[in-house]
Amino acid sequence: KKIYVITKRNILKETDGIILFIQGSGAQPLFKITKEHGSETIQSQVPFNPEKIPEGYAFVMVSKKCLPFSTEDKNFEIPKCFYENEGLDYRVWQYNEVINQVVKKQIRIPKKLIVIGHSEGTDVAAKLGTINKKITHIGFWSGGGNTQYYDFALFIRKELSEGKIDEKTSKQQMDSLFSQIKKIEAEPNSTSKYWLDNTYRRWNHFSEPSVENLLKINIPVFVAFGAKDLAVPVESALIIPIEFIRHKKNNLTFRLYPDYDHSFNRVPTNENENSESHWMNVFDEFMEWTNK
Numbered sequence: 001k002k003i004y005v006i007t008k009r010n011i012l013k014e015t016d017g018i019i020l021f022i023q024g025s026g027a028q029p030l031f032k033i034t035k036e037h038g039s040e041t042i043q044s045q046v047p048f049n050p051e052k053i054p055e056g057y058a059f060v061m062v063s064k065k066c067l068p069f070s071t072e073d074k075n076f077e078i079p080k081c082f083y084e085n086e087g088l089d090y091r092v093w094q095y096n097e098v099i100n101q102v103v104k105k106q107i108r109i110p111k112k113l114i115v116i117g118h119s120e121g122t123d124v125a126a127k128l129g130t131i132n133k134k135i136t137h138i139g140f141w142s143g144g145g146n147t148q149y150y151d152f153a154l155f156i157r158k159e160l161s162e163g164k165i166d167e168k169t170s171k172q173q174m175d176s177l178f179s180q181i182k183k184i185e186a187e188p189n190s191t192s193k194y195w196l197d198n199t200y201r202r203w204n205h206f207s208e209p210s211v212e213n214l215l216k217i218n219i220p221v222f223v224a225f226g227a228k229d230l231a232v233p234v235e236s237a238l239i240i241p242i243e244f245i246r247h248k249k250n251n252l253t254f255r256l257y258p259d260y261d262h263s264f265n266r267v268p269t270n271e272n273e274n275s276e277s278h279w280m281n282v283f284d285e286f287m288e289w290t291n292k
Contacts, residue, residue: 003060003061003062003063004046004062004063004069005058005059007053007057007058012058012106012107013106013107015056015057015058015106015107015110016056016107016109016110016111017054017057017058017107017110017111017114018057018058018060018102018103018107018110018112018113019053019058019059019114019116020061020095020098020099020114020116021046021048021060021061021117021118021121022062022095022115022116022117022121022122022124022125022128023119023120024118024119024121024142025119025120025198025202027064027067027078027082028067029045029063029067029069029070029071029076030044030061030063030069030070031043031045031046031069031070031071032070032071032072032076033071033072034072034074045061046061047118047263048279048280048283052280052283052284058102058106058107060098060102062095062098064082064086064091065081065082065085065086065090065094066079066082067079080191083191083199083201083202084191084201086199086201086202086205087201087202087205087206088123088124088127088205088208089127089205091124092124092127095115095128096128096131096132099113099132099134099135100134103134112136112137112290113134113135113136113137114135114136114138114139114290115128115129115135115138115139116138116139116141116286117138117139117140117143118141118142118143119141119142119143119231119262120206121141122140122141122142122144123143123148123206123208123210125138125139126140126143126210126211126213126214127208127210129216129217129221130213130217135219136219136220136290137219137220137221137290138217138219138220138221138222139222139286140210140214140221140222140223140224140240141223141224141264141282142224142225142226142231142232142262142263142264143223143225143237144210144233144236144237144239145209145210145211145214145237145238145239145243146211146236146239147207147208147209148203148207149181149203150236151232151233151236152177153174153177154233154236155233156170156173156174156177157170158233158235183195184203184204185204187200188200188201188205189204211239211240211243214243214244214252215243215244215247215249217251218249218251219251220251220289220290221252222253222255222286222289222290223237223240223253223254224257224264224286225254225255225256225257226257226259226260226261226262226264227256227257227258227260228258228259228267229260229262230261230262234256240254241254253289255282255285257278257282260278260282261275263277263279264277264279264281264282265277265278265279
């Protein structure tokens with residue numbers, strides 16, 4: 001594993017806080033460097049502004065199994081071993097190891113150890129929070145509470161309620177979805193069969209409902225979700241506060257942002273408006289929350 005660290009202090013051991021960010025799905029290196037016509041362009045999987053990482057914190061990201069830290073190859077071929085290790089339990093183990101090693105060798109007694117998961121990373125953050133007791137706060141951003149399979153059923157019903165399809169088409173799509181899930185669960189470790197650009201193994205290994213893990217956590221949890229999210233239906237996230245209330249747990253803060261999408265961009269309301277990133281606004285609010 002390759003670890004990416006940002007800190008405003010020259011010596012990492014002088015840092016007394018850790019922010020660990022767990023990115024979402026996909027087989028992208030953290031940085032993709034393109035050199036053309038004498039110029040260089042860097043595409044980054046790091047959505048944070050490094051200058052706004054609070055003083056005293058080390059910001060940590062980890063590259064995924066078998067993926068390079070950065071690449072300059074336009075035609076980068078995803079290694080087979082990435083697909084063979086793509087799954088919830090492996091990513092949880094990987095981040096647990098990183099936390100333990102950083103605390104053991106670099107930042108021995110962090111005042112705060114904050115984990116933020118985004119999209120697929122929320123599944124990882126939720127389960128990680130059940131096994132690593134060094135974590136003090138969890139950010140659960142743009143993730144659903146149900147199994148990921150359920151999200152696709154919700155999307156079908158939303159299209160029906162919005163008048164985009166009729167009931168007959170809805171039933172056909174739902175039957176097709178159930179059939180596909182059965183195929184995946186019949187071959188849960190297959191890396192040669194795909195659905196929606198992901199292997200059967202990936203779908204099966206990320207089918208665990210995250211709300212079940214969140215309910216096992218007793219440290220503060222901050223759920224952030226954009227109501228205009230088209231990647232994860234908002235209805236899937238709403239089960240989280242309901243279940244916390246039902247189980248009489250008081251360690252949840254739930255924020256629903258009415259104008260934000262999956263990456264906390266403000267969605268334009270007309271052709272004269274542009275999309276605006278509010279990722280760092282959510283981060284600022286989150287960090288203020290960790291100080292309460």
